[in-house]
Amino acid sequence: MIKVHQVNLYRTQGRSQRQILDHCDLEVASGERLAIMGESGAGKSTLLHLIAGLEHPDSGHIQVDGDTLEGRTPAQLCQYRKRIGLVFQQFNLLPTLTVADNVLFQHRLNALNNERAVKDTIAAPLGLMPLWDLYPDQLSGGEQQRVAIARALAHQPTLILADEPTGNLDEQTGDEVMALFAQLTRQLGQTLVMVTHSSRVAATLERTLHLRQGRLHD
Numbered sequence: 022m023i024k025v026h027q028v029n030l031y032r033t034q035g036r037s038q039r040q041i042l043d044h045c046d047l048e049v050a051s052g053e054r055l056a057i058m059g060e061s062g063a064g065k066s067t068l069l070h071l072i073a074g075l076e077h078p079d080s081g082h083i084q085v086d087g088d089t090l091e092g093r094t095p096a097q098l099c100q101y102r103k104r105i106g107l108v109f110q111q112f113n114l115l116p117t118l119t120v121a122d123n124v125l126f127q128h129r130l131n132a133l134n135n136e137r138a139v140k141d142t143i144a145a146p147l148g149l150m151p152l153w154d155l156y157p158d159q160l161s162g163g164e165q166q167r168v169a170i171a172r173a174l175a176h177q178p179t180l181i182l183a184d185e186p187t188g189n190l191d192e193q194t195g196d197e198v199m200a201l202f203a204q205l206t207r208q209l210g211q212t213l214v215m216v217t218h219s220s221r222v223a224a225t226l227e228r229t230l231h232l233r234q235g236r237l238h239d
């Protein structure tokens with residue numbers, strides 16, 4: 022499903038240039054669930070951004086479902102991103118919208134019309150029905166994160182990219198939310214790439230790779 026081939030990426034920091042990704046390769050099969058670990062600053066978020074088409078490599082190729090990301094117009098990239106669900110460490114919920122509207126926002130933007138299914142297959146398993154009409158500032162951190170996860174899944178993406186999604190929660194809450202999240206992606210048959218600091222969370226997924234010196238290692 023995902024093929025990252027010999028990707029190089031440089032960043033300018035002050036007057037020097039640093040190579041963040043160095044001939045980086047990655048293959049993820051459809052339906053596979055992968056954890057990526059690595060030190061802070063190793064380039065984990067950058068790698069997810071490249072797969073999401075939010076940033077572009079200096080050289081090398083990225084393919085998702087056989088389609089190459091390079092050379093696409095912004096409109097084509099937007100179309101591509103409809104297949105992807107993104108979960109960031111910051112929940113980025115819209116404060117003036119209820120839980121229901123936060124979750125269904127992208128579903129509606131994508132002109133999908135199956136709110137019942139979102140409730141039954143995503144919101145209810147994540148325990149969101151009792152919170153459905155509340156606003157984000159009425160929720161705990163763990164509850165907000167469950168809303169952010171539901172929102173990322175609500176437009177029925179085939180690929181989920183999650184960037185340290187438990188980073189802001191206490192360990193127990195984080196692990197509970199992750200267990201639910203992992204279970205849900207398995208049920209929905211989605212491919213998952215999750216950046217995490219937690220080896221306990223990584224152990225719940227099928228494979229773990231470590232990003233070190235610009236490349237992924239077992």
Ligand SMILES: Nc1ncnc2c1ncn2[C@@H]1O[C@H](COP(=O)(O)OP(=O)(O)O)[C@@H](O)[C@H]1O
Nearest residue numbers: 032033041059060061062063064065066067068
């Ligand atoms: N917008 C940016 N401009 C310049 N350097 C950046 C930018 N974003 C990240 N970096 C640098 O790129 C490197 C990789 O960052 P990142 O992918 O966020 O690492 P990680 O997610 O593994 O902590 C770091 O050295 C970081 O400081």
Ligand SMILES: [Mg+2]
Nearest residue numbers: 065066067184
């Ligand atoms: Mg990061």
